[in-house]
Amino acid sequence: xxxxxxxxxxxxxxxxxxxxxxxxxxxxxxxxxxxxxxxxxxxxxxxxxxxxxxxxxxxxxxxxxxxxxxxxxxxxxxxxxxxxxxxxxxxxxxxxxxxxxxxxxxxxxxxxxxxxxxxxxxxxxxxxxxxxxxxxxxxxxxxxxxxxxxxxxxxxxxxxxxxxxxxxxxxxxxxxxxxxxxxxxxxxxxxxxxxxxxxxxxxxxxxxxxxxxxxxxxxxxxxxxxxxxxxxxxxxxxxxxxxxxxxxxxxxxxxxxxxxxxxxxxxxxxxxxxxxxxxxxxxxxxxxxxxxxxxxxxxxxxxxxxxxxxxxxxxxxxxxxxxxxxxxxxxxxxxxxxxxxxxxxxxxxxxxxxxxxxxx
Numbered sequence: 001x002x003x004x005x006x007x008x009x010x011x012x013x014x015x016x017x018x019x020x021x022x023x024x025x026x027x028x029x030x031x032x033x034x035x036x037x038x039x040x041x042x043x044x045x046x047x048x049x050x051x052x053x054x055x056x057x058x059x060x061x062x063x064x065x066x067x068x069x070x071x072x073x074x075x076x077x078x079x080x081x082x083x084x085x086x087x088x089x090x091x092x093x094x095x096x097x098x099x100x101x102x103x104x105x106x107x108x109x110x111x112x113x114x115x116x117x118x119x120x121x122x123x124x125x126x127x128x129x130x131x132x133x134x135x136x137x138x139x140x141x142x143x144x145x146x147x148x149x150x151x152x153x154x155x156x157x158x159x160x161x162x163x164x165x166x167x168x169x170x171x172x173x174x175x176x177x178x179x180x181x182x183x184x185x186x187x188x189x190x191x192x193x194x195x196x197x198x199x200x201x202x203x204x205x206x207x208x209x210x211x212x213x214x215x216x217x218x219x220x221x222x223x224x225x226x227x228x229x230x231x232x233x234x235x236x237x238x239x240x241x242x243x244x245x246x247x248x249x250x251x252x253x254x255x256x257x258x259x260x261x262x263x264x265x266x267x268x269x270x271x272x273x274x275x276x277x278x279x280x281x282x283x284x285x286x287x288x289x290x291x292x293x294x295x296x297x298x299x300x301x302x303x304x305x306x307x308x309x310x311x312x313x314x315x316x317x318x319x320x321x322x323x324x325x326x327x328x329x330x331x332x333x334x335x336x337x338x339x340x341x342x343x344x345x346x347x348x349x350x351x352x353x354x355x356x357x358x359x360x
Contacts, residue, residue, distance in 0.1 A: 020094075023084070030071075040066045043103065049210055115139070116313055119145055124145035124150075125220070152220075239271040241281075246258040285297045
């Protein structure tokens with residue numbers, strides 16, 4: 001570990017992932033320790049055109065006694081190398097090795113027994129697929145998905161048959177740019193130089209985003225199709241999103257009170273198919289990254305997250321809530337009590353008879 005660009009107490013560790021067709025590949029694991037030693041940890045995974053800079057999210061967990069980790073995936077943020085195409089991948093499974101290694105470091109090297117994965121947008125799609133494929137191994141204890149990228153925010157005709165046709169024609173050129181106009185409304189709603197309150201590295205998270213490539217588009221489409229077919233994640237999942245989607249093409253103050261990237265109804269629709277224990281929470285006025293919403297909404301998000309964590313991921317050693325007996329068990333207990341009372345009464349009667357006979 002070395003000191004991170006965020007400065008102390010943030011540290012980072014580079015994960016060597018070999019090479020691909022563009023050359024050497026790395027991922028970066030960032031760590032921020034809680035004030036007191038703990039065996040509970042959080043691993044945060046960012047979205048598309050993103051990297052970890054949300055230190056207030058780390059503060060939230062560290063103050064609750066969790067060590068905080070964040071993973072900048074290959075070709076994102078801290079892990080983006082000069083020879084690489086930003087944010088590019090051919091398959092979402094390409095990210096599984098750095099997730100596996102991050103979890104190994106957190107559990108084996110740093111000695112944590114409990115792990116929550118926090119993931120935003122594309123990170124939510126990636127980690128959902130990863131958690132499904134790793135079920136039964138005890139690698140993760142819960143997932144918090146912040147506006148996960150379960151479907152494209154496009155009309156059905158475009159996101160289904162038309163996109164399939166485009167990829168069938170252009171799929172052999174994975175680095176080919178898609179002619180998509182980026183409006184930059186979401187970026188303008190976040191950065192302090194525009195209409196937002198956050199300061200971050202615009203080289204790693206540009207206002208207008210990065211060009212969308214055919215290979216990346218195909219990877220997302222295939223990952224979403226697998227997710228929509230249904231997963232079986234075997235740990236509790238909290239899916240959170242805004243209550244509204246912004247659909248305009250020009251700047252309006254409503255951009256700062258809605259999801260300007262995804263259709264939130266898609267998120268709510270597909271969330272139940274993640275597994276058997278899914279909680280859905282929606283926040284009025286929430287941005288695409290709920291943790292970057294306005295102050296009041298952000299506070300509500302953290303309160304709800306805290307309640308969910310306390311309920312579904314209590315600290316090891318916490319006593320489980322008592323479970324009332326089932327009706328059939330209650331009937332059996334009543335029968336046993338009645339039998340015991342009858343036995344006591346019979347014994348008392350016998351003792352009274354013995355005393356009476358002795359007196360006579």
